[in-house]
Amino acid sequence: MISESNPLRDTAGAAPPPVPPLDTRQIMAIMISERMExxxxxxxxxxxxxxxxxxxxxxxxxxxxxxxxxxxxxxRCTACARFHHxxxxxxxxxxxxxxxxxxxxxxxxxYQYTVMRQARVIGFEDLVPYTCLVVEIAEQPGVFVVxxxxxxxxxxxxxxxxxxxxxxxxxxxxxxxxxxxxxHSTGA
Amino acid sequence: xxxxxxxxxxxxxxxxIGRHLDASVGExxxxxxxxxxxxxxxxxxxxxxxxxxPNPSRLGAGNVDGVDLVTVNYMVRTAPLRNLRWSCxxxxxxxxxxxxxxxxxxxxxxxNYALVYRAMFSPPGAFGIADxxxxxxxxxxxxxxxxxxxxxxxxxxxxxxxxxxxxxxxHLATFIVNNRHNATLNPEAVFYGKPxxxxxxxxxxxxxEPLSMLDCDMAVDGCGAMIVTTAERARDLPGxxxxxxxxxxxxxxxxxxPVLTLDNFMNSARILARTTWQNSGLGPADVDNLNLYDGFxxxxxxxxxxxxxxxxGEGFEFVQDGxxxxxxxHPLNTSGGALGMGRLHGTPQIxxxxxxxxxxxGERQVEGCEVSLVQAGSPLHGSGALVLSKNA
Numbered sequence: 117m118i119s120e121s122n123p124l125r126d127t128a129g130a131a132p133p134p135v136p137p138l139d140t141r142q143i144m145a146i147m148i149s150e151r152m153e154x155x156x157x158x159x160x161x162x163x164x165x166x167x168x169x170x171x172x173x174x175x176x177x178x179x180x181x182x183x184x185x186x187x188x189x190x191x192r193c194t195a196c197a198r199f200h201h202x203x204x205x206x207x208x209x210x211x212x213x214x215x216x217x218x219x220x221x222x223x224x225x226x227y228q229y230t231v232m233r234q235a236r237v238i239g240f241e242d243l244v245p246y247t248c249l250v251v252e253i254a255e256q257p258g259v260f261v262v263x264x265x266x267x268x269x270x271x272x273x274x275x276x277x278x279x280x281x282x283x284x285x286x287x288x289x290x291x292x293x294x295x296x297x298x299x300h301s302t303g304a
Numbered sequence: 305x306x307x308x309x310x311x312x313x314x315x316x317x318x319x320x321i322g323r324h325l326d327a328s329v330g331e332x333x334x335x336x337x338x339x340x341x342x343x344x345x346x347x348x349x350x351x352x353x354x355x356x357x358p359n360p361s362r363l364g365a366g367n368v369d370g371v372d373l374v375t376v377n378y379m380v381r382t383a384p385l386r387n388l389r390w391s392c393x394x395x396x397x398x399x400x401x402x403x404x405x406x407x408x409x410x411x412x413x414x415x416n417y418a419l420v421y422r423a424m425f426s427p428p429g430a431f432g433i434a435d436x437x438x439x440x441x442x443x444x445x446x447x448x449x450x451x452x453x454x455x456x457x458x459x460x461x462x463x464x465x466x467x468x469x470x471x472x473x474x475h476l477a478t479f480i481v482n483n484r485h486n487a488t489l490n491p492e493a494v495f496y497g498k499p500x501x502x503x504x505x506x507x508x509x510x511x512x513e514p515l516s517m518l519d520c521d522m523a524v525d526g527c528g529a530m531i532v533t534t535a536e537r538a539r540d541l542p543g544x545x546x547x548x549x550x551x552x553x554x555x556x557x558x559x560x561x562p563v564l565t566l567d568n569f570m571n572s573a574r575i576l577a578r579t580t581w582q583n584s585g586l587g588p589a590d591v592d593n594l595n596l597y598d599g600f601x602x603x604x605x606x607x608x609x610x611x612x613x614x615x616x617g618e619g620f621e622f623v624q625d626g627x628x629x630x631x632x633x634h635p636l637n638t639s640g641g642a643l644g645m646g647r648l649h650g651t652p653q654i655x656x657x658x659x660x661x662x663x664x665x666g667e668r669q670v671e672g673c674e675v676s677l678v679q680a681g682s683p684l685h686g687s688g689a690l691v692l693s694k695n696a
Contacts, residue, residue, distance in 0.1 A: 168436045170444035200560055202442040208560055228464035228566060230456045231513040238435040240450035248451040250460055250563055260561045264449050275467035286448070293448055 166239030169287050175203045178217035183292040186283050189217040190259070199259045222281025223299065224251040227260060229273045247273045249296050267297035306583050309696040311407045312538040312545035314531050315344025316655040318492045321526035321646050323426055329525055330370030330378055333423040336527035337383065344531040345542040346417055348383055351531075353390040353415025355406040357398050357649070359685075361424040362431065362523070374423040374527070390415040397553040398422070398681040399528070399650045400688025404553035406532045407690075416537060421529040422649050431523045445562045455520055457684075458600045459512040461566040465602065466514060468566075471620035473514065476601055477505040479623045480518055483598065483637050486630065487644025489667040494524050494646035519601040521642035528651025530658065535696055546658040546692045549675070550584020552576055555687030564684055572683040573610035580611075580679075584691040588612045592673040593660045594634055595653035597680040597687075598641040607679050608636075630668060638668045650680020654690070661694040 138146075172180050175191075182189035191203035195212035199220070206213050229249045235241040247265035252258070265273050266282050278299035286293035317339025319332035327335075341348060358375045360367055369378045376391050392405045399422035406418035434452035436443065446452065451460075465471060484500045487493035500518060508516035538545035555576035557568035581587050588611055596604035596611075605619030613634060614622040622628065628636035639645055639656035646652075657676035659665045665673075674694045681687030 165450075167448045167450070168439040170448065171438050171440040172444070176444060202445050202560065202562055204560055228460045230451075230459035230463060230515075232450060232453070232456055233510040233512060236430070236433050236453045236455070236511070237450045238433065238437075243450060246450055248446075248449050248456065248460070250561075250565065258559070258561075258567075260563070260565065262446050262449055262451060262562045275464055 163242045165243050167286065167293065168239065169291075175205065179203070180291055182217065182219070183283065183286070183294060184290050186292060187219050188222045188261070188281055188294050189219045190253070190261075191215050192218045199253070199256045201259055201261055220253050220255045222294065222296075223254040224261070224279055224296070225254075226250070226273055226275055226277040226279060227252040228275060229265075231273065249273060249279065251279055251296055261294065263294055263296040265297070266295045269298075271298055306585070307407060307411055307548050307550055308585070309547040309549055309693060310535050311410050311532060311548045312535050312696075313548065313658045313692065314533055314538050314541050314543055314545050315340040315342070315346070316531075316658050317341075317343055317529050318651070318655065319527040321492060321494050321524050321648065323494070323522070323524060324428060325525040327525070328371055329423045329425045329527070330374050330382065332525060332527040333374040333379060333421055333529070334382060336423075336529035337379065337419055337421055340419065340421075340529040340531050343543065344417070344533070346531065348385065349387055350417045351383075351385050351419045352387045353392075353406060353409055353418035353532075354379060354385060354388065355392040355394070355402040355409070355418055355420045357395075357402045357422055358393050359395065361647070361649075362427055372425040372427070374421070379419070379421070385419075390418070396556065396686030397688040398685055400654065400678065400680040400690065401553040401686055403530065403532070403654060403690065404551045404688045407548050407551055410532050410534055416533060418532040419529060420532060421527055422651050423527040424524060424646075424648050426523040426525045426647075442562060451563065453512065455515055455600075456512040457563060459515045460563055461569050462600075462602045463514055464566040465606070465617075469617035469620065471605070473506060474502075475620040475624065476519070477502045479604065479628070480505045480601055480643065482623070482629050483641045483643045486638050486668060487640025489630075490640050490645065493640045493644050494522065494526075495640065495644050515600060518643075521599050521647040524646030524648065526646055526648050528648055528655050530654060544662040544664070545696075546661045546676075546694070547696045549586060549691040549693045550580060550582075551688065551690040552579035552583055553686070553688035554579065555681055555683060555689075556685075557683035569606060569683045570610060570616070572687070573606055576679070576687050576689055577607075577610040577612065580689040580691060586675065586691055590675050591634075591677045591691075593638060593657065593670045593676040594628070594636045595639070595641070595657045595676065595678045596636065597650055597653055597682070598637055598643050599647065599649070599682070601643060603682070604636060604641075611677065611679070630670070635670045638665060638670060650678070650688075653678045653680045657690070657692050661692050663694070
């Protein structure tokens with residue numbers, strides 16, 4: 117903010133004292149200090165990530181509801197007991213259409229990943245660079261869940277890295293977003 | 305009954321190709337079509353079939369016909385095509401898929417001369433900015449993580465390839481440099497006269513690891529067009545036909561996953577490759593010139609493996625040592641491909657394959673080229689492939 121003693125802005129008071137004329141150097145110093153204020157405000161601003169919220173459907177609602185309790189639950193066929201993610205209307209394995217959502221441990225292995233180096237996704241500019249993991253879940257080979265790499269302490273993602281589940285607040289409605297951190301047991 | 309050289313590609317044409325040209329993409333589509341029609345030695349009134357993959361050439365394009373996409377309707381109205389008997393717009397398989405449809409239509413007599421084209425639009429401003437406000441459908445499991453940009457989507461499977469097989473950026477540099485070298489021999493390429501060196505590639509700005517700027521084809525305005533007819537009619541035309549020995553259009557990954565996995569890519573690629581070889585009665589040993597889609601640099605490595613030119617996980621080594629350069633045993637993307645010609649989907653592959661078997665590839669001509677392989681598309685958008693031959 118501009119200090120109250122700023123002679124260019126100080127117009128309060130019934131009888132302001134006469135303002136001495138400013139030379140060019142003084143005016144420039146004031147302009148620079150104003151810019152610095154803006155810059156410092158920007159630097160102090162917390163990272164702001166605007167993650168899009170899900171358009172929840174009957175098929176996906178149990179996934180998101182479970183996150184409120186801090187549980188990662190995936191769709192599972194009641195006939196063949198295989199997990200599917202994203203959820204499907206018909207089991208690709210046995211073509212049955214009865215499903216439940218069952219909790220999984222959230223442990224898994226990084227199957228593939230990318231590190232985004234450019235601000236080319238609206239809402240994620242402040243997060244650059246950020247890592248997106250495709251994690252193969254421990255419960256069933258060939259079932260993948262996406263997450264960002266969090267709590268990595270500077271560790272880089274790599275294919276084959278063991279990870280475990282984290283949740284972070286997501287939106288204003290009590291949802292939580294499943295994320296992945298390097299697994300403690302292996303020390304990543 | 306397989307196609308077995310009963311159909312031929314008899315004309316090809318590229319419009320002007322460039323960044324933000326002072327011409328609408330509709331104008332460019334007409335320009336390319338006129339060139340292809342003239343090249344075939346026919347007239348607009350002979351064209352009685354048209355096939356296209358009209359999808360907007362970027363996410364969220366405005367869908368203004370003739371401005372940022374070119375539908376069959378636009379072409380029929382503006383060309384005009386007065387004698388149309390068959391038309392087709394596909395959503396699968398990109399331009400190769402629409403070409404395969406035209407081949408089938410001509411083979412069964414639905415039309416005599418089919419025009420196939422793919423028009424691409426380069427939007428003003430930064431390319432590939434993803435703006436997802438509500439994560440709908442399956443994207444609700446990816447977009448909340450900022451996994452929305454196209455380069456990111458395609459970076460992900462390649463990270464696994466590199467880790468599994470030990471491929472490095474140095475390996476891919478060989479491929480990139482070769483493609484851009486080929487473009488320096490192609491006056492129609494957007495990067496004509498602009499080669500890159502290994503150091504340029506190694507220092508290229510990273511976009512989404514492991515893919516850098518030079519791993520991505522550059523968005524351009526431009527159009528490629530082809531004319532398809534029967535082998536019998538082709539013999540009465542002035543030009544040299546490129547016979548369609550076999551073709552296939554499928555190549556969509558079927559595994560259920562939030563993003564494309566390397567396995568899914570290879571599963572779908574193998575199905576397309578197997579079907580293409582079955583339908584053509586030929587195999588990798590018969591091919592003199594390879595044209596494999598390189599919208600992202602590593603794709604051809606995977607297709608080389610899927611088509612059996614080398615073993616799985618060996619594609620990055622196969623492109624070393626000049627093997628896939630002009631003069632090598634397997635000249636690859638001799639037009640410069642999409643990385644050299646610009647983001648024109650599969651047309652740099654298709655049109656080059658035609659010209660190679662016609663013996664009209666100029667400085668890029670592969671000596672004694674009798675059989676050329678084309679593949680374009682991807683396991684996300686569908687993919688098609690054709691084997692073209694000089695001899696029926």
